[in-house]
Amino acid sequence: MQRRFLDYLIITFKGIAMGAADVVPGVSGGTIAFISGIYEELIESIDKVDFSVFKVWKASGFKVAWKSINGNFLLALFSGIAISILSLAKLIKWLLHNEPILLWSFFFGLVLASILYIAKQINRWSPKIIIAIIATSVLSYFITLAEPFASPDSPFYLLFCGFIAIIAMILPGVSGAFILLILGAYQTAIDTINNLRDGLLTGNMELFKDALLKFVLLAVGAVIGLKVFSKALNWMFKHQKNLTLAILTGFMIGSLNKIWPWKEVLKTRINSEGEEVTLLDKSILPLSFDGDNKMLMAIVFIIIGFAAILILERLGSQKNKA
16 A cells, blocks of 8 residues: 555554553553554454565566565654653653552543444354453463562563563554563563663663573564564454454453452562562552542543543544545
């Protein structure tokens, strides 16, 4: 399809939104991609990236090879994701520590609206579809109850974390950041991103080299996971779309427990910066919250999150009509 510069700019902004979501445990960048109307194109484009592209390059030139993998689309989208993760990692970390209720309220509204949007795409309901939603809701809920464990320093473990996390990140309703949290690698991933940027900006090559090694290990695992999973997901969308949408809806319903704004801390741990952070918590009613529950502002941010999905849905609708 023919796209103008403005179209690619919008795709980059959608990538920025995906990156912001991927940084937060409990929120999926895949959800943003789905409701903004680019999810199937993303999966299909990733599926086209393989070694055969080099054959096309050799036979017909770089321009034809680049077009065959929808390169402009992938470049615009992943540029937005990278910009967002690199620039927002510190901000999201600050918000998680200082304004957790308002941050989770925003994402709760976002995911709530996304559930309604994705479920609306199911055009044929059956007992199989309902069972799939219930089963994946229960599975996703129990995943949110899992207790994170400490991350080993093994390079193979970081490869594994990258592989698993990217699968979750691209799957609507399943948070890659939360999977990293469960695997004990979330703090490592956030520190790697911050240290990579800080080492480059300050000229601290020791910090930069250490962060770069960890980043490459996570990235290689992610590329392998992305390629393997995109093929399966692309097939599911083409042959079992209603069932796939039901599974995604269920995962998102179950994930609401993780992003419920009001929590009671059950266990804490000391992170790499010597700060006490939450290791395990449980969802509670706002009135049972110990401290200022910020009820009014939380409701406002839930509405803002819900409205953000409506705006992205409108952008997605305009794209599909173009």
